[in-house]
Amino acid sequence: MxxxxxxxxxxxxxxxxxxxxxxxxxxxxxxxxxxxxxxxxxxxxxxxxxxxxxxxxxxxxxxxxxxxxxxxxxxxxxxxxxxxxxxxxxxxxxxxxxxxxxxxxxxxxxxxxxxxxxxxxxxxxxxxxLALQPAAEAPAVDQRSVREIDGLELDTGAMEVRVAGRQVPLTPTELRLLLEFTAAPGVVLERQTLLERVWDYSWGADSRVVDVHVQRLRAKIGANRIETIRGFGYKLRRAG
The missing domain is CATH 3.40.50.2300 (Response regulator)
Structure with missing residues (x-):
């Protein structure tokens, strides 16, 4: 360096x-x-x-x-x-x-x-x-400009989040986290995977960073939307 x-x-x-x-x-x-x-x-x-x-x-x-x-x-x-x-x-x-x-x-x-x-x-x-410029980094699994799951809307172009029509302010890190969850609803994402994708950590890091940010995200978009899979990680619940 x-x-x-x-x-x-x-x-x-x-x-x-x-x-x-x-x-x-x-x-x-x-x-x-x-x-x-x-x-x-x-x-x-x-x-x-x-x-x-x-x-x-x-x-x-x-x-x-x-x-x-x-x-x-x-x-x-x-x-x-x-x-x-x-x-x-x-x-x-x-x-x-x-x-x-x-x-x-x-x-x-x-x-x-x-x-x-x-x-x-x-x-x-x-x-x-990257959180403020999602177009170049949007996950290949979902290229839609608006992702909507059971009343949760994420506009990946404007980087705006709405829950039941109400805009919810998120930090850039929380937005990156939500991008990962909405790109693969119902899929379990391990803590290490989230550390690599959201925090850009390719080495072993403190998983408490993930846990606390998930808690903060839950408080803003709804506690029941993100499910904890013990021993593995988290997943975003599918609609219905």
């Missing part, structure tokens, strides 16, 4: 981290890879900077003063679907799940190598771009 290679369109990052040493080291590392970076030292400052000039992606520490990372993530999710990558020095499942349930797209555990962080950022950005 070439640290001097500038990402296409130079996506802007808002880094919210209270530890000054980690914040500056991370900022310098990201800028070496060509990312413009704005920083904030606490949750309230992060929220102010977000409102003043929304970034392309938010890199957010879990443990923050004034307003913690989970609270900040939740506040931003109330008004924006921009990609959010959580950082945490703690691997406690409660911390991980809390961040994901608040609306984060993914998380990374500190300490991390800068190359690993950049790879995760690029993966999230690539995933978001």
């Amino acid at each position: 070439n640290p001097t290679a500038r990402p296409a369109a130079a996506p802007r990052i808002l880094l919210v981290e209270d530890d000054e040493v980690i914040r500056e080291a991370t900022r310098m590392a990201l800028e070496r890879y060509g990312f413009p970076v704005e920083t904030a030292g606490d949750g309230l400052e992060g929220l102010e900077r977000f409102h003043a000039d929304p970034p392309d992606i938010l890199l957010l520490d879990v443990m923050l003063p004034l307003l913690d990372g989970v609270g900040l993530c939740r506040r931003i999710r109330e008004e924006s679907q921009l990609p959010i990558l959580m950082m945490s020095a703690r691997t406690d499942p409660i911390d991980v799940i809390s961040g994901l349930e608040a609306g984060a797209d993914d998380y990374i555990t500190k300490p991390f190598e800068s190359a690993v962080l950049v790879a995760r950022i690029r993966t999230v950005l690539r995933r978001t771009g």
Whole structure:
């Protein structure tokens, strides 16, 4: 990986981290890879900077003063679907799940190598771009512009979701997940398959990311639409 290679369109990052040493080291590392970076030292400052000039992606520490990372993530999710990558020095499942349930797209555990962080950022950005441009990536099994299953409508051209005629806002990651389910209703999709297709992870990753996003998707489109197949994964129920 070439640290001097500038990402296409130079996506802007808002880094919210209270530890000054980690914040500056991370900022310098990201800028070496060509990312413009704005920083904030606490949750309230992060929220102010977000409102003043929304970034392309938010890199957010879990443990923050004034307003913690989970609270900040939740506040931003109330008004924006921009990609959010959580950082945490703690691997406690409660911390991980809390961040994901608040609306984060993914998380990374500190300490991390800068190359690993950049790879995760690029993966999230690539995933978001694909979710917003489905025409080039629509699964071959279903090329219709509108997929309709028992009152659930997914317009793959406009990237809009409606349930019983009511539009439902989804994050790009949730849209990618729903694209996979609606492309093959009734077919069981394993967690590893979803990690590869939705999160672009070809290696073993934390399946809790899948589980929490499925829970979030269920809360938005209807809890009974996605069935858990114990020991395997999930499937979208067929109409009727």
